Amino acid sequence: MEIFGIPHQAFLGQLLLGLVNGAFYAMLSLGLAVIFGLLGVVNFAHGALYMLGAFAAWFLLEKLGINYWFALVLGPLAVGVLGVIVERLLLKRLYKLDPLYGLLLTFGLSLIIEGVFRELFGASGQSYPVPELLQGATDLGFMILPNYRAWVVFASLVVCMGTWYLIERTRLGAYLRAGTENAALLQAFGINVPLIVMLTYGAGAALAGLAGVLAAPIIQVNPLMGSNLIIVVFAVVVIGGMGSIMGSILTGLGLGVIEGLTRVFYPEASSIVVFVIMVIVLMFRPAGLFGKEA
């Protein structure tokens, strides 16, 4: 059986791979959007935090013998705590300045984090085994589905939807949205805004860390895994516009799938297709697909 002249197993395989990548784009761009909304900081260090999450999982298993399922909680927690420290020590000083300084500061941070890890581990990767429960593949009749990849897509969808629910449907989320609109007014109503800001950055960092733990068994865990990804995620954010949570999720997944399909039909262009789409979107809808501002 073939689809557009491509063996359908290869086609569906790339589609699934695209969906997996899209799941990472969605989780990372979601974190970027939430942080930008409240802090006005474009977090360049998001890629480095994602890398830290993967290394945390590797470290827990390799040095402490703590398995994947605990790493899924401990990894993001560790990255989140680091995020809180960064916010308290550094980012806090920049809120009254041009948002460009936040980008530059987090760029410097990612250089530091990546440089330290490259010195410790070199540029080569560490491998992390797929947890026993998710090894192997399921035959769906029309395709062989690797269990772990299916799990990544499922888990990230649950996390994305959970984040959406938290922000759009709960009281805490309402504070968050109010803070995005007008932080001074929210403070005047007696809400501890600095606390919310701190926790938001921590949560965004934890989200990046969680993506890193999820990614650890599929890719080689290496110091540069984040910096290559973050630039694509920036393009995803420009395409989607940072205005809407659901927009970030849909754009991330959609672009991952498009990238996967490009790898099937025209492999040479797969590394630039997201950027090409960004250019096209900017021509016709400069604010991004889900953006609000003109």
Add this chain to the structure above:
Amino acid sequence: MNTTSLSTSAAPSMTQTAKLIRVTYIALLVFAIVAPLLGLYPVFVMKLLCFAIFACAFNLLLGFTGLLSFGHAAFFGSAAYVTGWLIKSHGVTPEVGILAGTLGAGVIGLVIGAVAIRRQGIYFAMITLAMAQMVFFALLQAPFTGGEDGLQGVPRGALFGLLSLESDTALYYVVVAIFVACFLAISRIVHSPFGQVLKMIRENEPRAISLGYRVDQYKLLAFVLSAALAGLAGSLKTLIMGFATLSDVHWSMSGEVILMTLLGGVGTFFGPVLGAGIVISLQNMLADKVGSWVTVIIGVIFVLCVIAFRKGVVGEIQAYLERRSNRKG
């Protein structure tokens, strides 16, 4: 009464500062001319001047127009490749190679600029970064760039087919001449009516629009000029070092030029030159001693600059001089 006395007392100190600046520049130029005689390694000074041009070009955009490009490596690197390829594979003379690289970077700047100026502020930075990454992948796959190896062993050739540049000293004076020309050109651009409009766009874009200026055209022209000058720096770099590689077009190069400008002083004339000097010297001194800790050190300087030293070296000196002259007044 009060205002007149203030302005008359401020005027002499202004001319004093201007005189001081002029004397400093002349002293630096004389120093640059005699540097090879003093035993300074010419290739190092050339590399420094080349990155100084790069940083000045970047500063034209960030300092005087208020646009943060995170993709200037695309112009620097693509020009480096174009020059290297033309000289190595087609045997053109160096001045043709440099001109072609500069023009090529200008054209890429026109395309990237036209897309990027559709958004402002933080989005502008992200778009330029993404577009530069696209250029990176395009050059990685292009047939003439030598992929992961890059272009190695690019000969320097002879200027206009007459003057051999194989000796470091000959090339050195060519680079000094080009640097001085670039520095004067940027100063001319900034002080022209066009440059004043750019400053207005930086200070208050809606105001500029309401006064009837087509800000997009001004921004685009500034972007193209900055890209072309960054390309000139990249072309020179190929000529000086004899190679063009992927690291010239990598995003970390865009980061480095930002750091040079920030460290020296955004929006000052001499800041980027000084910043380039500090960063290049630092890399030179540390490279064989601490290995990849250089990246960490650069990152730490970045963080410190943003947190506590946003005016940069030259900016702080200017602020100090201003405070002093105010106290006197």
